[in-house]
Amino acid sequence: LYELVSAILYRLWEFYDSLDAVEDMAFVNENSGEYIDKRAEEFGLERKKGTKARVKLTFTGTEGAAIPIGTLIEDGMGNGFETLEEAVIGSGGSVGINAECTKEGASGNVGAGTITYFSSDIQGVDTVTNGEAAKDGTDGETDEALMARLNAFRQRPATSGNAYSYEQWALEVDGVGAAVVYPLENGPGTVGLVIASSDKTPVSSEKTAEVKTHIDKQKPIGVTNVSVRSVVEFAVNVSAEVDVIAAADMEAVKAEFEAALEEYFSKIALKETEIKVSAIGAILMNVSNVTDYQALTINGVSGNVGIIADGVPVMGEVNLV
16 A cells, blocks of 8 residues: 555656646746747747857058968957958058957957957068957847847737837847837838847947848838947946945955946946936945945936937946045
């Protein structure tokens, strides 16, 4: 009898344990893992892949010196960039060449002037650098991001080329994480879009062109022109006098504050039109070892600061004393 009851109880345990998996499949959320992909596929959505950062490199040296396609240049921090075309240094002593990071991910979005190391010598070439930061490198779509896109698809149905249609078409492109649609922006038959990368930063002109091409293939007949542009950076400088406990490390306080600021900026990007001083103050008060603050300013102003058109807030100078 004991063995019979034990077997029945074990089967009951297996049954109830399997119900957890059924719940994950039926009611997906950002913690549902692979079941998010399965549910997204039911709506024609696929998890977006990571993308490689792109950048223009400037080579200097002797006129006539050739830089082969696939030339590898590095930043000294583990990021390599390969040239996408062959080029020859001209009479001006320099030439610009487009290059792409060797690996996918946001880590390839390195700053200006950082890609300066040759993996091997090139005859007649003296220096190399990037005049602007690399762009368009994104990590693969996270569970949270895919879940948000799936929820948006279900809650805001895209029909007959409405605004939601254009937003969803833009978000289908790898490397695009946010889009704002402006119907009739330049008159009847026109639609304008502003797009940002997955981490809410500007994208390259190549990416805006890619999005436009993707949308042009799907737009309704009555739409004659679709314009796509990137967001622009809006630097936010923060200054404040802070009171901290006696043993506090001000460098650690500043680092924690900056990390929280970046999270706040990403959260409000393309959603809010101003930086609220109350929000900055609340963030500051939540920093470890901070007990109070005075003289808080944003871009030199003690009140709220409006974000420029098409702007996304980015970290400027942070001064805590």
